[in-house]
Amino acid sequence: MNPMQSDFLFERASESHFAGDLPCARQLYMQILAGDATHAGAMFRLGVIGLQEGVPADAILWLQRALAIEPGQRRYREALAQAWAMAGRHAEAADLYRDLLADDASSADLWCGLGSALQAQGALREAVDAWRSALQCDANRGDAWNNLGNCHRLQREPGEAEAAYRRALAVQPGDATALTNLGTLLQEQGRDEAALDSLRAALAAGPEAAAAMINLGVQLTRLGHLDEALPLLERATALEPHLAHAAYNYGVALQAHGGLREAEAQYRRALALDPSHAQAANNLGNVCRDLGAYRAAREAYETAMRVRPDLVDAYNNAANLMRTLGSLDEAHATLRKALSIDPSHSATLNNLGNVLKDSGDLDEGVECFRRAAASEPGNVIAHSNLLYALSFQATDPQVILDEARRWSAQHEAPLSTARIRAHAGSAHGRRLRIGYVSADFREHCQALFTTPLLAHHDRMRFEIHAYSSVARPDATTARLAAHVEKWHDVRTLSDAALADKIRADGIDILVDLTMHMSDGRPLVFARKPAPVQVAWLAYPGTTGIEAIDWRLTDPWLDPPAHDGHYSERSWRLPHTFWCYAPLDSEPEVNALPAPQAGHVTFGSLNNPCKLTDTTLRLWARALDRLPTARLVLMAAEGDVRHRLAQRLARAGIDPVRARFLPFRPRDAYLRSYHEIDVGLDTLPYNGHTTSLDALWMGVPVVTRIGPTVAGRAGWSQLANLGLAELAARSDDAFVEAAVNLATDLPRLAGLRATLRERMAQSPLMDGERFARGLEAAYEGMWRAAAQ
Numbered sequence: 001m002n003p004m005q006s007d008f009l010f011e012r013a014s015e016s017h018f019a020g021d022l023p024c025a026r027q028l029y030m031q032i033l034a035g036d037a038t039h040a041g042a043m044f045r046l047g048v049i050g051l052q053e054g055v056p057a058d059a060i061l062w063l064q065r066a067l068a069i070e071p072g073q074r075r076y077r078e079a080l081a082q083a084w085a086m087a088g089r090h091a092e093a094a095d096l097y098r099d100l101l102a103d104d105a106s107s108a109d110l111w112c113g114l115g116s117a118l119q120a121q122g123a124l125r126e127a128v129d130a131w132r133s134a135l136q137c138d139a140n141r142g143d144a145w146n147n148l149g150n151c152h153r154l155q156r157e158p159g160e161a162e163a164a165y166r167r168a169l170a171v172q173p174g175d176a177t178a179l180t181n182l183g184t185l186l187q188e189q190g191r192d193e194a195a196l197d198s199l200r201a202a203l204a205a206g207p208e209a210a211a212a213m214i215n216l217g218v219q220l221t222r223l224g225h226l227d228e229a230l231p232l233l234e235r236a237t238a239l240e241p242h243l244a245h246a247a248y249n250y251g252v253a254l255q256a257h258g259g260l261r262e263a264e265a266q267y268r269r270a271l272a273l274d275p276s277h278a279q280a281a282n283n284l285g286n287v288c289r290d291l292g293a294y295r296a297a298r299e300a301y302e303t304a305m306r307v308r309p310d311l312v313d314a315y316n317n318a319a320n321l322m323r324t325l326g327s328l329d330e331a332h333a334t335l336r337k338a339l340s341i342d343p344s345h346s347a348t349l350n351n352l353g354n355v356l357k358d359s360g361d362l363d364e365g366v367e368c369f370r371r372a373a374a375s376e377p378g379n380v381i382a383h384s385n386l387l388y389a390l391s392f393q394a395t396d397p398q399v400i401l402d403e404a405r406r407w408s409a410q411h412e413a414p415l416s417t418a419r420i421r422a423h424a425g426s427a428h429g430r431r432l433r434i435g436y437v438s439a440d441f442r443e444h445c446q447a448l449f450t451t452p453l454l455a456h457h458d459r460m461r462f463e464i465h466a467y468s469s470v471a472r473p474d475a476t477t478a479r480l481a482a483h484v485e486k487w488h489d490v491r492t493l494s495d496a497a498l499a500d501k502i503r504a505d506g507i508d509i510l511v512d513l514t515m516h517m518s519d520g521r522p523l524v525f526a527r528k529p530a531p532v533q534v535a536w537l538a539y540p541g542t543t544g545i546e547a548i549d550w551r552l553t554d555p556w557l558d559p560p561a562h563d564g565h566y567s568e569r570s571w572r573l574p575h576t577f578w579c580y581a582p583l584d585s586e587p588e589v590n591a592l593p594a595p596q597a598g599h600v601t602f603g604s605l606n607n608p609c610k611l612t613d614t615t616l617r618l619w620a621r622a623l624d625r626l627p628t629a630r631l632v633l634m635a636a637e638g639d640v641r642h643r644l645a646q647r648l649a650r651a652g653i654d655p656v657r658a659r660f661l662p663f664r665p666r667d668a669y670l671r672s673y674h675e676i677d678v679g680l681d682t683l684p685y686n687g688h689t690t691s692l693d694a695l696w697m698g699v700p701v702v703t704r705i706g707p708t709v710a711g712r713a714g715w716s717q718l719a720n721l722g723l724a725e726l727a728a729r730s731d732d733a734f735v736e737a738a739v740n741l742a743t744d745l746p747r748l749a750g751l752r753a754t755l756r757e758r759m760a761q762s763p764l765m766d767g768e769r770f771a772r773g774l775e776a777a778y779e780g781m782w783r784a785a786a787q
Contacts, residue, residue: 006036013045022049040069044076051079056087074100078110085117093117108137112144119151127151142172149181161185176205180215187219195219203232210239214249221253224494229253237266244274251283258492260287271303278308282317289321290471297321312338316351323355326663329638331355346376350385359640360608360647362392380411380523384516391541391710392609392685397565400708404544404567407516412526412545431463432782435507435530436484439469439491439519443476445689446513446538452581452767454483458775465507467498469519499527508532509778512548515539532785534778535568536577540688540710542566550781552774553577556716557709565709571777575763576720579770580692587667589698589756590674592749600742603632603676603699605661605669606690608644610682616651618704618731619680622738623653629742631658632676673697678742686713695721695759698752702741703727704734720763721755 013028026049029042036042043066050059063080070076077100084093097114104110111134118127131148134141149164162185168178183198199219203212213236220229233250240246251266267284270277285300298321304314315338322331335352338345353368369386372379387407390400434457440446457464466484469491470477481487486505490498498521502510510530514520517539525533528547535543536552543551544567551568554577558570594600602623604611611633623629631653635641637660645655661672670693679694679701681687687694691701691714703714705727715727726741728734741748759765 006032006039010039010041013042017045017049022052025049038069040066040073040076043069044073044079047076047079047083051082051086054086056083059083060087074103078113081113081117085113085120088120090117090120094121105133106137108134108141108144111137112141112147115144115147115151119147119154124151124155128155140171142168142175142178145171146175146178146181149178149185153181153185158185158189174201174205176202176209176212179205180212183219184215187222192219192223196223208239210236210243210246213239214246217253218249221249221256224256224497226253226257226492230257242273244270244277244280247273248277248280248283251280251287255283255287256492260291263287264291276307278304278311278314281307282311282314285314285317285321289317289324292472294321294325310341312342312345312348315341316347319351319355323351323358326636328355328359328636328640332359332639344371344375346372346379346382348372349375350379350382353382353385353389357389357392357609358607358636360611360635360644362389362609362612365389365609366393377410383407383410384520384522387541387544388516388539389609391708392612395684395707395711397541397562397708400541401544401565401567404542406544408526408544408546408567411523412547415523415526416546431459431461432778433463433465433506433508434778435465435467435502435505435510436513437467437469437510437521437524438513439471439521440514440538441466441468441477441480442470442472442474447476447480448580448582448689448692449537449578450480450513451483452579452765453771453774454480455581456767456771457483458771459485462775462778465505467502469521495521495523496527499524499529502529508782509534511536512539512543513537515543532778532781534571534781540685540713541708542568549785550777552777553709554716556719557712562709571781573770573777574773576770577716578688578692578764579767580696580759580764581767582693582696583666585667587670587674587697589752592677592745592752593675594677594745594748597630597675599628599630600626600677600745601630601632601675602678602680602738602742603673603694604680604682604687604690605632605634605672605694606682606687608633608635608640610685610687611644611647612683613647613651614684615682616648616653618683618734620652621731621735622680622742623657625735625739626742629657631680632672633658633660634663634672635660637662669693670697673699677748678702678738680738681714683711684708685710688713691717692759692764695755698755700726700741700748700751700755702734702738704731705729717764721758722762 009028009032013025016028017025029046032039032042043062047059047062047066050062060083063076063083066076077096081093081096084096094114094117097110097117101110111130115127115130115134118130128148128151131144131151134144145164145168149161152161152164165178165182168175179198179202183195183202186195186198196219199216203216206212213232217229217233230253233253236246237250247266247270251263254266255263264284264287267280270280281300281304285297288297288300301314301318304311315334319331319334322334332355335348335355338348349368349372353365353372356365356368366389369382369389372382373386387403390403394400464484465486465488467488467490471491507530509532511534512525513536515522515535522545526545526547533548534550534552535548542565546567548568550571551566552573553570554573557577563570635644641660648655648658673694676699679699681701681703683704684706686703694701701714703718705712705715718724718727726737728737763769
C-alpha cells in the first residue's frame with residue numbers, strides 16, 4: 001500500500017472513529033495494517049478502541065505493538081498505562097505513570113493516573129501524595145479532590161476526607177459524586193441530619209441516578225423516615241432491575257416498615273441477582289423467622305454463612321433461632337464458631353450468655369454478659385441481660401441495685417439532658433390515661449396476668465392504652481386488644497419515636513411490663529414520656545432507671561425494710577403482685593400419683609437457670625431423708641441434661657432418681673404436673689408463673705424465703721392461699737416442710753383435690769379486686785405527682 005492510500009484510509013477510519021462507528025473504524029484500521037504492517041498510528045487507534053469497548057487485553061496488545069515501532073510516543077505510553085489500569089494490573093500502570101512523570105511532572109492527568117493506580121493497590125499514603133501533586137498542578141480538579149478524600153477515608157482520617165470533599169464541592173458545587181461521598185462519610189460519623197442534606201443534594205444533582213436514590217433511601221431508612229425512603233428505593237429497583245444492591249436496600253426499608261412478605265420478596269430477588277449477597281441471605285433469614293417460617297430461616301442463615309464464612313451476624317441469628325427452637329447444644333456450638341472469628345464480639349458474647357443461662361450454666365452466662373457489656377459499653381441489651389441474670393445469682397440485693405445504677409449511668413444519663421419533662425397536671429373532668437408497654441401481648445405467660453387486669457379496668461375512670469411491640473400477633477393478641485380502648489402497634493417504632501408518640505398521646509401513667517427482659521423497651525422509659533412511670537409484672541427487681549417513679553409490689557414480697565433495695569419508690573398492692581387467669585381449656589387436676597407410683601415424686605418445672613448449686617444441695621437433703629422419692633425436672637435434651645445430671649451428682653442426688661422432661665407447649669407442660677406430688681421451689685430466684693401453674697394443677701409448692709424480691713415470690717403466693725406453713729425461713733425448715741408434706745399422703749391428697757378451688761377463691765385470681773387495688777394505686781401515684 002502506498003503512502004497516499006494509507007493516509008486516505010487512515011483519514012476515513014478516523015472520521016468513523018470520531019463519529020462513534022467503532023466497527024467500521026476497526027475494519028479500516030485493519031485494512032491499513034494489511035497493507036502496511038508497521039503503521040503504528042493504526043495500531044494505536046486499535047488500542048484506543050479496545051479501551052473504549054472495555055477490552056483491555058486487546059488494547060494492551062495493540063499499544064505494545066505500536067510502542068515497539070515508535071518507543072518514544074508519549075500518547076501511546078499514556079494509553080498503555082490506562083490499559084494496564086483497566087486490566088487490573090495496577091503495578092505496571094504505576095510504573096509506567098512514574099516513567100511518564102519523570103519526563104513531565106507538570107501533568108495533572110498523569111498524577112491522577114498514578115494516584116488511581118496506587119490507590120487500587122492499597123498504597124494509600126503514596127496515593128495521597130500523588131493526588132496532592134495533581135492538585136498542585138491544577139487546583140481546580142474536582143475529581144482529584146474527591147479521590148484525595150477517598151484515600152483519607154480509607155486511612156481512617158475522616159477530618160481530612162471531609163475537607164477534601166468540601167474542596168471538591170467548592171470547585172464543582174453540584175458534583176453528585178462528591179456530595180454522595182460527603183453524605184456517606186457524615187452518615188458513618190453519626191451526623192445524620194448533615195448527611196441527609198448532602199445526600200438530598202446528590203439526588204437533586206442527578207434526579208434519575210439510582211445510586212443517589214439508594215444512598216438517600218438508606219439514610220432515610222436509618223432515621224426512620226420510611227414513608228420517604230420506600231418510594232425512592234422502589235424507584236431505584238425499577239431503574240436498576242438487575243442491581244442486587246437496590247433490591248436488598250428496598251428489602252431493608254420494607255422490613256423496617258413491617259412489610260415482611262414484601263421484604264422477603266426483595267431479599268429473594270437480590271439473591272437471585274447475586275447468590276453471594278450474604279447480607280441479603282442473613283436478612284431473609286430474619287424475615288422468615290419473624291414470619292414463623294423457621295425452616296426457611298435456617299436455610300437462609302446457612303446460605304449466608306456458606307457464601308461469607310466470616311459474617312458473624314449470620315452465626316448469631318442462626319444460633320438465636322436454634323435457641324428459640326430448643327436446640328441449645330447446636331446454638332452453643334454455632335456461637336463458639338462466631339467467637340472464633342471475633343472473640344470480643346459483643347452480640348455474640350451476649351447471645352452465648354443467654355444460651356448458657358438457659359442451659360443452667362448461670363455463672364458462665366453472667367460472665368459472658370459482663371464481657372459483652374465491657375466489649376461494647378453501648379450494648380444496652382447485653383447490660384440489661386446482665387442485670388436480669390444477677391436476679392438468678394445474687395443473694396444480696398445491693399449487688400443488683402449497684403449494677404442497675406451502673407446501667408442507668410451508662411444508658412439513661414446521656415438521654416436525660418434531652419428529656420422533655422412531663423408534669424402531672426389536673427385530670428379534673430377527664431379520665432386518667434394509662435399506657436401499658438410490652439412485646440408480650442401474645443401467647444406468652446405474661447398474658448395470664450394482663451388478661452384479668454385489662455378485662456376488669458374501670459373504663460369510666462380510666463382510658464387504657466396498650467403499646468404493643470409484638471412481632472407476630474396471634475389470637476391472644478386479639479383477645480387482649482378487645483379489652484383495651486386504644487391499641488397501638490409500635491413494633492416498627494424506634495425508642496425515640498415511641499417516646500414521642502406516648503408523649504403526643506398524653507399518657508398520664510406509663511406502665512412497663514417487661515423492662516430488662518427480652519424485647520423490653522427500657523430506653524423509652526429513660527426518655528420520660530409520661531409524668532408518672534411505673535414498673536410491674538415480668539421483671540422482678542429494681543430497674544435502676546431514675547425516670548421510673550414507682551414499682552408495684554405487695555406486703556409479702558417487700559416489707560418496708562426492703563425499700564432501700566430499689567431506685568424506685570415501692571407501692572404495695574393490698575394483697576398480691578399477681579392476678580392469675582389460666583385458660584378455660586386447661587387440663588383437669590388428676591388424683592395424687594404417689595399411691596399408684598409407690599413413691600413420692602418431687603418436681604420443679606422451672607428453667608434450668610434457676611437450678612443453682614445452692615438449690616440442688618438443699619433438695620438433696622430432703623431426698624436423702626426419703627430414699628424412694630423421685631425428682632422430675634425440665635431440661636432440653638443433649639448436653640444440657642448431661643451437665644445437669646453431673647451437677648445433681650455433685651450435689652448429692654443420684655441422677656438415676658431424676659427424670660428429665662423437654663420444654664413443651666402449655667397444655668402438655670401442665671399435664672406434666674400429673675406425675676408430680678410435691679413442688680420444690682428454687683433459690684435465690686423462686687418460681688413465679690411456674691409455681692402458680694403447679695398450684696393450679698393441685699401440686700403444693702414448698703418454698704424457701706430469700707433476701708431478694710425474686711426469692712420471696714413463693715412466700716407471697718402461699719400467704720395469699722393461706723398456706724404460709726409451706727414457706728420456710730431457713731434451710732432446715734425447708735427440708736422439714738418438704739419431708740413432712742411428702743410423708744403425709746392424706747394431706748397431699750386433700751391439697752390436690754382443693755388447691756384449684758382455693759386459688760379461684762383467693763386474691764390470686766380475683767381480677768376485679770386486683771384491678772380496683774391497682775387503680776387506687778394509680779390514683780395515689782397521680783395525686784403524689786401533682787403535689
